[in-house]
Amino acid sequence: MKEPLIKYRIVRRSVKHPRLELWGDELRVIVPENMDPLKVMRENKRWIMRQAEFVRKASLIARSLKLIPRTKKKFKALVQRVVKEYEKLLNLNVNKVFIRKMKSCWGSCNGERNITINREAQFLPEKLIRYILYHELCHLIRWRHDKEFNELVSREFPDYERLDLELQAYWIKLREMQRTEGGFKLS
Structure with missing residues (x-):
């Protein structure tokens, strides 16, 4: 082959x-x-x-994905609600949550307990937004992508590997739209 x-x-x-x-x-x-x-x-x-x-x-x-039309205001409210929910579930306290344009990832966290989510996630289905946020909050417990981290993530998202694939598909979809249609509007 x-x-x-x-x-x-x-x-x-x-x-x-x-x-x-x-x-x-x-x-x-x-x-x-x-x-x-x-x-x-x-x-x-x-x-x-x-x-x-x-x-x-x-x-x-x-090829078959559709973007979710969601305003910036609704996206921010969703992110805040989900972070609060997962803080309780994981017994964590997040310092700040940022929504920013990110070049290469859907989310990140740092040692100051700040979470950043890519503003392009605004166009994703809610389940994927929830997954991104849960994934980042799990990093406040376990920094590395190792077996223990995956076990922690799989408690809430046993299908995390499929969700990773779907996130990659949305990433490709958004990049393709930027190349062919001149982008998309972040309202």
């Missing part, structure tokens, strides 16, 4: 260690100035192939 073609971009930076990042349907190979990026790709071929298959599946799903 023929291996799939994978779009990739080599990024040379002043970093100590190489890393691979998936940005939608593009692989970013980030390497120190003096490192051979093709060697990094060869050494991580299995991971890259798994990610390529993940993106292929997400791309197929993306």
